[in-house]
Amino acid sequence: MLVEYDQHWPQRFERTAAELSEIEPSWIVEHIGSTAIPGMAAKPAIDLAVRVGSFTDVEDRFESLAALGWLRIARGPRAHLVLVRQEGPRRTDIAHFFTAEQWETCNQRIFRDWLLAHPEDATRYLDAKRAAAEAATGIPDYTARKTAVVQDIVDRARTARGLPLVDVWEK
Numbered sequence: 001m002l003v004e005y006d007q008h009w010p011q012r013f014e015r016t017a018a019e020l021s022e023i024e025p026s027w028i029v030e031h032i033g034s035t036a037i038p039g040m041a042a043k044p045a046i047d048l049a050v051r052v053g054s055f056t057d058v059e060d061r062f063e064s065l066a067a068l069g070w071l072r073i074a075r076g077p078r079a080h081l082v083l084v085r086q087e088g089p090r091r092t093d094i095a096h097f098f099t100a101e102q103w104e105t106c107n108q109r110i111f112r113d114w115l116l117a118h119p120e121d122a123t124r125y126l127d128a129k130r131a132a133a134e135a136a137t138g139i140p141d142y143t144a145r146k147t148a149v150v151q152d153i154v155d156r157a158r159t160a161r162g163l164p165l166v167d168v169w170e171k
Helices: 009-023 055-060 062-067 107-117 119-135 139-160
Strands: 028-032 046-052 081-087 090-099
Touching: 009 028, 009 046, 009 090, 028 107, 046 055, 046 107, 055 062, 055 081, 055 090, 107 119, 107 139, 119 139
Parallel strands: 046 090
Antiparallel strands: 028 046, 081 090
16 A cells, blocks of 8 residues: 655656646646655655636646546545546556635645744654555555544644634545
8 A cells, every 4th residue: 555755756846747748738737645745655646736717627627637538536535626547457647636715725835834844843743644545454454544644733833824724535
């Protein structure tokens, strides 16, 4: 489930971000998730946050996205759109689309920024990920087992920014 940090993850992100920017140059694309944190073990899928004007922008470009291998997921967050790319059964890229109104309060970006600035919390999160991966019976169980640590870190990060606290579990 988890692999050690791969120094090629930033380059994979750059290639994927460039492809998305070719589809729509106004989209802002950032690297999020564990693969965006140097030294962090992760599931080897590149997570991206994409700022769009509206979700209609994504729908209007779905044919171009599909031509690059992007697929809709059957279930996912209710607050934003998610598309994935896969090699066989394994996800290689996960694009989280947020509207401009959601961008500054997006937990995924806030969490990434906090971990980059607070190495002690990055270590705490890595320990939680490893323990979750060791005990989990699958991806949903893995996610659930590390949610308490994620919630605590996001709560502190949102408080530091003067933002209200929200549940990190978006399903």
